[in-house]
Amino acid sequence: MLLPRAEVVGDPVADRAGTLRALAELYRWPDPPPEGRWVRAGMLSSVDGAVTGADGLSGSLSTAVDRLVLGVLRAGADVVLVGAGTVRAERYGPVRVREELAGQRAGAGRSPAPVVAVVTRSGNLPDPGGLFAPGVGTIVVTCGSADRARLEELVGADRVILAGREEVCVRSAVRQLADRGLRRILTEGGPDLLGRAIAADAVDELCLTLSPLLVAGEARRMALGPQTRRELRIEHLLEHEGALLGRWSVRRDHPVTASLT
Numbered sequence: 001m002l003l004p005r006a007e008v009v010g011d012p013v014a015d016r017a018g019t020l021r022a023l024a025e026l027y028r029w030p031d032p033p034p035e036g037r038w039v040r041a042g043m044l045s046s047v048d049g050a051v052t053g054a055d056g057l058s059g060s061l062s063t064a065v066d067r068l069v070l071g072v073l074r075a076g077a078d079v080v081l082v083g084a085g086t087v088r089a090e091r092y093g094p095v096r097v098r099e100e101l102a103g104q105r106a107g108a109g110r111s112p113a114p115v116v117a118v119v120t121r122s123g124n125l126p127d128p129g130g131l132f133a134p135g136v137g138t139i140v141v142t143c144g145s146a147d148r149a150r151l152e153e154l155v156g157a158d159r160v161i162l163a164g165r166e167e168v169c170v171r172s173a174v175r176q177l178a179d180r181g182l183r184r185i186l187t188e189g190g191p192d193l194l195g196r197a198i199a200a201d202a203v204d205e206l207c208l209t210l211s212p213l214l215v216a217g218e219a220r221r222m223a224l225g226p227q228t229r230r231e232l233r234i235e236h237l238l239e240h241e242g243a244l245l246g247r248w249s250v251r252r253d254h255p256v257t258a259s260l261t
């Protein structure tokens with residue numbers, strides 16, 4: 001760890017279990033969450049700001065420690081909120097929690113893994129990864145202009161959340177997830193959804209891995225959409241083999257400005 005103090009957090013190769021425990025502590029969720037929910041964004045970028053590499057996906061930017069931290073973020077979450085573009089590109093399936101971290105959830109009486117909630121307007125949700133298979137419990141978050149009946153057929157009426165008219169209002173979406181008891185909300189992007197979540201002031205915290213890579217190309221950056229300004233406070237910064245893993249919280253004690261569409 002580089003910040004807030006220089007300290008060895010763990011050795012992911014020699015002591016994986018100990019490192020996972022230390023990371024789970026560093027990335028613990030506020031309990032109880034203020035305002036009844038907490039929205040954490042988990043993202044990965046090259047140093048030059050790309051969220052995808054040569055494969056057009058995030059996998060080519062990832063490192064072993066980034067995957068470890070993603071596992072920790074998922075293990076603590078009640079729900080993974082993700083845009084349909086990412087689900088389609090990354091061929092999402094149900095989220096699984098690493099065996100070493102599953103015990104903590106079971107001990108707290110929680111479900112074995114977070115449910116996935118997919119944000120879509122088009123309803124274009126092919127399913128190569130089994131995310132919408134019967135019994136998986138995936139939630140669809142959509143808006144008034146969508147074909148709601150089709151989505152209800154896909155996941156069941158009780159698993160469709162309507163939040164907004166022409167597009168999904170992320171604040172309304174996270175409020176409705178929290179009303180269902182899904183209060184620890186991990187958003188994994190992508191850039192469209194994260195940009196809208198930031199503009200709606202619905203993000204409380206960013207967990208970002210900077211991979212030690214320059215990739216140039218045409219890749220997107222991590223958040224797109226309405227111009228916004230949020231001030232952040234760094235909570236911690238870790239380094240492993242050149243990758244920097246930071247956790248920043250949105251400062252609530254400063255005025256924020258956003259131009260919402």
Ligand SMILES: NC(=O)c1ccc[n+]([C@@H]2O[C@H](COP(=O)([O-])OP(=O)(O)OC[C@H]3O[C@@H](n4cnc5c(N)ncnc54)[C@H](OP(=O)(O)O)[C@@H]3O)[C@@H](O)[C@H]2O)c1
Nearest residue numbers: 043044051058083084085086120121122168189190192193
């Ligand atoms: N490096 C990383 O950490 C990371 C993380 C995530 C994704 N990615 C990459 O990012 C790329 C995907 O980017 P993207 O911007 O297309 O991702 P996205 O935000 O996941 O998907 C955009 C789509 O999500 C739906 N959506 C998002 N916000 C919405 C809103 N407010 N209202 C209604 N619908 C909304 C729409 O789906 P419909 O089209 O179905 O209406 C929209 O077309 C992929 O290549 C993926 O690999 C990288």
